[in-house]
Amino acid sequence: LMRVDSDFLMINEKTRRLSRIPEEIKARGEPYVRNLDPLPIDNKFENSGKLQKIYEDKADHVQNGIKPLWFDLDPNQHAHNVKYISWILEGTPESVREKCELEAIILEYRRECGREDVLKSLSVASNGTPQEFHHLLLLENGTEVARARTLWRSQSIK
Template sequence: MAATSMMMLMQGREVNSLGTLRFKSKAVPSSSNGVLMVRASLQAPTMKDEVKTILKMTAPNQWNKLLHRNEVEDEMVANPFALGEIVKDNRIFSQNFTIKSYDMGPSRTATIETLMNFLQETALNHIRNMGLLNDGLGSTPEMSEKKLIWVLSNMHVVVDHYPSWDDNVQVDNWFISSGNNGQCTEWIIRDCWTKKIYARATSKFVMMNKETRKLSRIPEGVRREMEPQFLHCSPIMDGDSSRLPKFDYSRMEHVRTGLTPRWSDLDANQHVNNVKYVGLMLESVPKSFLKNHELSGITMEYRKECGKEDVLQSLTDCSIDADECNHLLRIEGGTVVARGRTQWRPKQAN
């Protein structure tokens, strides 16, 4: 599994199972600004044999191993406020974020859009740190020469807990090859200090010609650029969990019409950013439902680009037991832009 690669050694220092440096530490508050000063003693690297064993496991067993790894008391993360660092020969990238007041929603926790923005930002910074980022966001030099871009095909996010204001989170990102015209991008979001996992996500990007807007196979030159960056492992989550079932559009109970993207919703490739699709899709979820439920998972299937001039319609159908909803986002007139499925849990009383 990809996450286990984060246990590899970097510069002679031990890296824990999610890619950060391990320290046995004693925290002492600083005199003025509340930042913790850390006394750290480096541990000797002792994990090579364990890494080899875990990489041979099936994906479910790898994930269980990750979740039930031995915890180190008083363990802290090095450089929690750094922009990011490369681990394992540029194949694992870790970046840290602090939850700001504007990242929160009505529940006083980070929103699903905030978490998905973190995923996007980390993946792009990973490519930039590889030295492959060229004239377009996410485009390598060979892609730019052939006028190719990556576009998101599908996304699956599971949220165990939402961070709150001023929490420090770390996002770990890596890439996996996927067929002749795509790549999988994987993430884990966790607390910088306690190691508690907030969320995990997997996605597939496919290659598109920027001028014709048609999908393309990955050219051999682009494959040579990207291949050294791929981890050879299974996706972090089972692919079956990210497949959307067929559902009857005509029976969608909740409908919002007349939704129009704003200019600020467009990305550098001049179409609506993938995270904005999520907000538009959730516009048709009843507010009474949102007040009493928290989103625990979302699967998105992106079918068509959407521009500023498009007028959209958002449709939602909630199941009888109200823990799962099906969603449809389409241009008024019928063209499907995206499909989705969400899972929910009752909100806990404050």
């Protein structure tokens, strides 16, 4: 099972400022929104503070030269939000991806990523534990695109 909490906002393309979402737009999305009680999760993970900035010289894993592909883009020529998650998960050490399964992710989008942008993915084990990682996606010029924290658990025997 999965729990997703989302906040939506609208940005005026000309002023680059937040704008109110028109009632007409809200009404169109209403059939797709369910207001359910959240599933119980590990609140220690969710409430363990701000997502950390990672510095390249302290990162356990660095991946350079990441570029959005054509089908990674939305109609505004920005990378889909799911693609950010993919880049973050790929930035987790292979040994963790092979032996564990993702239990939880907290993600903070910082800015848009366009078709011509080239990114760098950094990850570091949190407090030296192999189950929790902090992640950072950066543009080549150092501008932050997204921060994340992931929690992994040993794979269930199937």
